[in-house]
Amino acid sequence: MLIKVFGAAVQGIDAYIVTIEASTSRGIRFFLVGLPDSAVKESHERIVSAFQVNGYKFPSCQIIINMAPADIRKEGAAYDLPLAVGIMASVGELSTSMLDDYVIMGEMGLDGTLQPVKGALSMAIKARNEGFRGIILPAQNAPEATVIDGLEVYGAGNIREVVDLLNSTPGHIQPLVRHDDTKKPRQEYSGVDFADVKGQDSVKRAIEVAASGSHNLIMIGPPGSGKSMMARALPSILPPLTKEESIETTRIHSVAGFTGHGATLITGRPFRHPHHTITNVALTGGGANAQPGEISLAHNGVLYLDELPEFNRSALEVLRQPLEDRTIVISRAKYRVEYPASFMLVASMNPCPCGYYNHPVKECHCSPATIERYLGRVSGPLMDRFDLQCEILPVGFNDMSSGRRGEPSAAIRERVIRAREVQAARFADEKGIYCNSQMDSRMLRCYAKSEPASIHLLGEAMNRLNLSARAYDRILKVARTIADMDSSATIQPHHIAEAIGYRSLDRASWGK
DSSP states (O other): OEEEEEEEEEETTEEEEEEEEEEEESSSOEEEESSBOHHHHTHHHHHHHHHHHTTOOOOSSEEEEEEESTTSOBOSSTTHHHHHHHHHHHTTSSOOTTGGGEEEOOEEOTTSBEEOOSOHHHHHHHHHHTTOSEEEEETTTHHHHTTSTTOEEEEESBHHHHHHHHTTOTTOOOOOOOOOGGGSOOOOOOSOOGGGSOSOHHHHHHHHHHHHHTOOEEEEOOTTSSHHHHHHHGGGGSOOOOHHHHHHHHHHHHHHTOSOTTOOOOOSOOEEOOOTTOOHHHHHEETTTTEEOHHHHTTTSEEEEESGGGSOHHHHHHTHHHHHHSEEEEEOSSOEEEEEOOOEEEEEEOSSSSSOTTOSSSOOOOOHHHHHHHHTTSOHHHHTTOSEEEEOOOOOHHHHHOOOOOOOHHHHHHHHHHHHHHHHHHTTTSTTOOSGGGOOHHHHHHHOOBOHHHHHHHHHHHHHHTOOHHHHHHHHHHHHHHHHHTTOSSBOHHHHHHHHHTBGGGSTTTTO
């Protein structure tokens, strides 16, 4: 008897349907074809044990299972459950009435207990798009899939519950109720609050501008000036994810296996802060079994690189293309995958090896050549991709000893959300564009309308600072964000002036 069971596999963050064909005939052998890897082949032993523990008899006949499409390698133990269902249905121990309408995936333990799989949300989206009625998953993954409209989601704890469901046994598991975590009130951020940051009002302003338009930011200053503290306070002022952004972000973390058991949608913007010893593959993604890297896990959020010059030069250079295209394409001999990588890059660094160049009190003992070599660890093209470049000076004693608290993150966050709402309305007809930093040249001409005096001021800055065409675009984007924060329809001269002021490292005198 020939039976078809439908599963799913993930390539990149997109899923595709895998058809599992099970056929039984006279004989005693077991064949599994369709380019399975070792983990898939080992499913035979897990299925045999699960059947014995739960009182099912493994068929004593020849079984041939094909996994189509046969030219794509099947990896992982997530096919255990659909393979087991196909074997049982092929010998008539399981009703086939529901098999054509459901995608089934799950890893099994030796006792038949279902273990979570990666990429459940992508599988659910594919099942809905392909016209399936529903999806059957391990109970830990099911809440994640319930955010998809028009799809029945069943969460099973073991193989017996799946058998009862497919046989319509009274008392079988029921579909889960749909969840939408994006409508839940946001919990207060429990990390660093800007109210605890002493002084540094100008830098706080720059961070607010960066958060309002999702602009790249670099802070350069001596040790102890508060660079890391302010960077870690950044998540407290970021706006919540929109429904579309939340689904995108959750899909990536689901594929990587980071969503957590019983989780639904990710509603807070990611904040990733890898150590400077990170490898190129860990940063960009890929590997033997392709996985998203840190730049994709930071999608719709923040990638924070502390002590930027200490990172491997080749790893930093990999960031240049994703910062422009907002995607990363991993091409290897056996696969080619594309991951989203629209992130806000925030970095911090010392101005020299000893850290005290331009310090108002402490003397720097580094030679000009040493300082130049140190700064040269970060290439000019990468530095040019930072929209805001802020030089930070140490906090004075009066500010440190003052008991006065600064403006809390909650107040700053309200202004950031208002600016993002202006941008959301502006880009309502632009697919995949949510903030000013994502504008291309066409959008800049359309949306970054400037007064003649503003254009004149920008032209003078271009000539005096010898800025690149990329810097020109980025100054306009930052100025557009500052204008949005002021509720101004056009970019005025003082908006351009403030945006130019955030290009500290472009000044010829800096670092000399």
